[in-house]
Amino acid sequence: MDTDTPHIVQLASRIAANTTKLNTYIEAHHLPTPSFDVNGPKDTLVPKEEKDVEAARVAIIDDTQELRRLVLGPREYLMSYTHNELTSQQAITRFRIAHSFPVGSEASFEKIAVATGLNKTNVRQIVRHAVVKDIFAEPRPGVITHNAVSRLLAEDQVIHDWVGASTDDLWQAASQACNAIEKFPGSQEANETGFSLANQTSETVYQVFSKFPERARRFGNAMRSFTEGTGFELSHIVDNFPWEDLGKGVVVDVGGSQGFVCFALARKFSSLSFVVQDLEPVIESAKEHVPADVASRVTFMAHDFLTEQPVYGDVYFFRWILHNWSDKYCVQILRNLVPVLKAGSKIVLNDNVLPAPGVMSKWQEERLRSMDLTMTELQNSHERELEDWARVFELADPRFKFQGGKQPAGSNLWLLVAEWKGDE
Template sequence: MLIVTTIHFQLHRDCLIMSAPHIVQLALRIASNTTKVSDYLVANNLPQPSFDLNTPLHGAVPKDEPEIQALRQSVLADTAELRDLMLGPRDYLLSFVHNSLLPQQAVTRFGLARNLPVGSETSFAEMAKSSGLSESNVRKLVRCAVAQRIFEEPRPGVVAHSAASRLLAEDPGVHDFVATCSDELWQAAAQTCNAMAKYPGSEEPTETGFSLANNTDKPMYEFLSDYPERSSRFANMMRSFTEGRPFDLKYVTDFYPWEEHSRGTVVDVGGSQGFVCVALARKFSSMSFVVQDLEPVITEAKENVPPDVASRVSFMTYDFFTPQPVSGADVYFFRWIFHNWSDKYSIKILRNLIPALKPGAKIVVSDAVLPGPGEMPKGMEVRMRSFDLVMTSIQNAKERELSDWAELFQNADERFEFVGATCPPGSNLSLLVAVWKGS
């Protein structure tokens, strides 16, 4: 009888939720899912979410619990939607503050977090002395940062670390991610519309918001190479961005039928240190691999190839804007290459493969696929489309929807047959496949 009563109550509750106004549905779902997350944390003796100094710096919800992570993502999406609805169109538009990155830029550029030992307290005057800023500017910057949960002000005029500022002080990857976004990328974004107006329809990496912001006629990566500190910071930002499950190599090794190419050869074009090929070589013992990249990268990679796969993973200096030198390979693999380039240059990269391709050769691409309209929650979609704009602002490059990928291969050569894309669950990158149908 108790079981029947419980089921009846749950059905009644679900019916009430479904018949309630949308904002009430959101609120009820937020409450329910938040309670489930909290109950999980309590049951596993884990701390509740907080910005206190000693809270888990990478979040209270474990990354290796998919069900709990799914609840977390649901709460984030629903709370964002509920906030926007409660604001209404006018207040929603007015909520975008153009200088919201200014405190983060100041904290990283002037060392405000790194110069404060964790567990200690300081004053605005002391922070001014160590940063070279005026005390007045420190006060206004830090108090705005406190409002963003970066730092705490336990007593008027006294500054201490929060969990967020502690990360900026102790984690170089997080620090350089915030510094690059609030400095290099923010300034490039501010000039992107100006670049679009000055260079209508440009696909050139030298005619971008980044170019105008830095008064340069060099592509971004070439420009940054002249400034080792900025270049290193950008590299650390990318390393921090790609760490973790969404970019795990298992999504490459486990979600494409590599066994179809047993005893074949895979060419990893722009393969950096050869991480993908090493992982594949350890899983498929009868395949051979060639890693291609520019000379400085290959020189370093050759010195670090693991001994257990050294006989099957070779390295070659190659610029993918020149004809492909390895003929007859089974697979030509590109991981996160094409999103760095406009269609003009991506087509050139593909066409440079053609003289080397044998009939049936596969082009396998690990890259992002933008969703179609309404295919995912707005919060997730805006992050992906914002990254598309980042690529425009720094390279005149782009993220692509599935139809864009199909068109890219078609425009490169009609003998490329675009097969489609698979997005492994949990991955930020899809696996796209095209087959060469030429002779």
């Protein structure tokens, strides 16, 4: 397209071309066309090997967003953000509105009010706010039906937990983040956060959740839905580190939860043995679910990684652990390994690495930037660029030699490696 063509027209043309590409793929594979009709598809997913089609889909998301912002113009764009962005989603999950009438039936505001115990005016406010956001439909004034989005909330507990935890736990923490930054400038403590202010406590997220089992279950389920999806496959760990070079080595999975990473590694590398460490209650439940085929090589051990490491390992593996902790505590966690390390021991992290600005799609970058903010809001931690990771090891002990890492193709997380050099 010629360079004199206005940018908004270029965007519109690109959107049209990419939509045609996506639609051609959908039709060729006899997939349902994207629709919020109650029987419409739950996802517009493209298999990851269809890289061109997925790139077209991502470009549509980025370009439609940019076109919308340009067409609004700066003033209307800023004013188009409303602080009620999440209110109806919070209310729908908090008051189980999607469950208040069956999929395929019609409901009046009154009927929903009776089923949920809410007042009819609040129901009308909440549901009509949701309808303009394409959650529920109102085919005739005052008559509410499910559409594909509200149906998903009614039928899929995991997505219901995701929206519930996002709007209750995360959003409330986010709303207090600036107050926390002002009150505790530069704090690295996990109990001086937006979350602690929102919950009027001086306890950490995990201490608070330990008192509310249902909230903890919902949060855990929400987080799992995030980490079990595309890009978090264990194959990225199994296939992208020279595990076979460890021979009969020992891998210690620190904060290894139920041990699923070690199970996957044990199945492929039959000479290795594994120790999964986590907090006592996690280990107690994990021990009950060890698959028989690997049980002889995977042991479980309660260990608090904020205390000195008791076990020797050729590799200490941390998956999605250190991004939860501020530099001060990452340093402490790494120093706790030092007494048992031998020259050549490796620390392998499977964690986020922040990209340089603008190298990925805006939509994908925004999700990472949001995750970065969430870490502060919940834990006073933050996501790290590659140099930040190098610095954490350097701060912990100069005898750690950070070797960098890679992001395996298709993986959301990186594999980062540091070697203990000992006293050379």
